[in-house]
Amino acid sequence: MLRGAIRAGLALWAIAAASPVPASARELTRGEAVARALEENPEIQSLRAEVDAARATLNAARIPFRFNPQAEGAVGPRRSPEGRTLDFEVGVSQELEVAGQPVHRAAAARAALSAAEARLAARRADLSAQVRAAFGALQAAEQRVRLAAEARELAEDALRAAEERYRAGEAARIEVNTARAEVGRSARDMAHTQREQAAALAELKLLLALPPDEDLNTAGDLAPAPGAPAPRLEDLLAQATTRADLAAARAERDAALAGRRLAAAEGAPNPTVGVTYGQEEGATTVQAGLTLPLPLFDRNQTGRGEARARATQAELALATAERRVQQEVRLALARYQAAVAAAQAFGDEVLSALEENLRIVNEAYRAGEIDFLQLLLVRRETLEGQRAWIDALEELNRAQAELDRAIGRTE
Numbered sequence: 001m002l003r004g005a006i007r008a009g010l011a012l013w014a015i016a017a018a019s020p021v022p023a024s025a026r027e028l029t030r031g032e033a034v035a036r037a038l039e040e041n042p043e044i045q046s047l048r049a050e051v052d053a054a055r056a057t058l059n060a061a062r063i064p065f066r067f068n069p070q071a072e073g074a075v076g077p078r079r080s081p082e083g084r085t086l087d088f089e090v091g092v093s094q095e096l097e098v099a100g101q102p103v104h105r106a107a108a109a110r111a112a113l114s115a116a117e118a119r120l121a122a123r124r125a126d127l128s129a130q131v132r133a134a135f136g137a138l139q140a141a142e143q144r145v146r147l148a149a150e151a152r153e154l155a156e157d158a159l160r161a162a163e164e165r166y167r168a169g170e171a172a173r174i175e176v177n178t179a180r181a182e183v184g185r186s187a188r189d190m191a192h193t194q195r196e197q198a199a200a201l202a203e204l205k206l207l208l209a210l211p212p213d214e215d216l217n218t219a220g221d222l223a224p225a226p227g228a229p230a231p232r233l234e235d236l237l238a239q240a241t242t243r244a245d246l247a248a249a250r251a252e253r254d255a256a257l258a259g260r261r262l263a264a265a266e267g268a269p270n271p272t273v274g275v276t277y278g279q280e281e282g283a284t285t286v287q288a289g290l291t292l293p294l295p296l297f298d299r300n301q302t303g304r305g306e307a308r309a310r311a312t313q314a315e316l317a318l319a320t321a322e323r324r325v326q327q328e329v330r331l332a333l334a335r336y337q338a339a340v341a342a343a344q345a346f347g348d349e350v351l352s353a354l355e356e357n358l359r360i361v362n363e364a365y366r367a368g369e370i371d372f373l374q375l376l377l378v379r380r381e382t383l384e385g386q387r388a389w390i391d392a393l394e395e396l397n398r399a400q401a402e403l404d405r406a407i408g409r410t411e
Helices: 002-012 030-040 042-061 101-167 173-208 233-240 244-265 301-344 348-366 372-407
Strands: 026-028 070-080 083-095 216-218 272-280 283-291
Touching (some): 026 030, 030 101, 030 173, 083 283, 101 173, 101 216, 101 244, 173 216, 173 372, 244 301, 301 372
Parallel strands (some): 026 216
Antiparallel strands (some): 070 083, 083 272, 272 283
């Protein structure tokens, strides 16, 4: 039924455009628009930079020693009864982490990188849905402009017919005046739909990072491809468990847990080992040294407390995200099912009847079989029905985009 409604709806849209299409205008399909946004959108580029930064942090965490070795030396003269000598001492020392800090630090960095990559993937899914909804809104706006152009042409045609009938003495002056007022109303509607089209175009250009003055036209149909099976809630909920934002929340939880382990390990003292070489009174000395801090006061209490709090917050955020995703899927499915039902209400018979009514009523008015008020009533009802069909398709497009976003699908 929906397939036939789509065919009939597309036939209704085969009307003259409101203004000529610039020859230099860029023409994009929905898929091309999504691909461009995923490549050029500033938010996506910013998140890619975050991924690069997280990767750099992981590379730094993999270095075996966190602290650089230290070199020290001393030199000076020595005076003694035997004479004067020059004593010197040079040494090198290295602070060591012996409580597993490097392992925990690398684990936290790996989880942070996974979280950054998942946030990028989540934003890609959100942006894909935004672009598809905005693209559909622009297509719907274009169709409303064309419909308004048709309405204006019909109003002007009705005015001409009313004037002909008035000159022939078959109509009152009030019909001409009403017809002229209807032309003005249709011109106002035309201007309104053009403003809506301009707003929808600006929103899409913003998502695609296109210059404001670049011409853009959509290609393809607003109506979805027919024949798709009805989605099942169980399947959608299962798909949603792999959503990128959930993966990001899990990775952030893992990073917080690794950070808590790292904070605990950093409370342990780091020994410093070293070796010195020197000469004193002509004698050569080689010594090994060990320095061990005594953790009597500072045992990283602040760091451990903050890490525990971050781990608790990450656990709560993950649980909240899981509940939110489940609810989003249910709401998105309900919206999609309602949109499908609304679109299916415009079956072949409804759309064909609207088109036929418009043709019959214009012929009947010219033949003098009905008065202008009857013509106006039927014409307005017909145009409202056509607008409702466009609205239904736009809502179906938005509902499909939202459902895809809810399960994490990126076109």
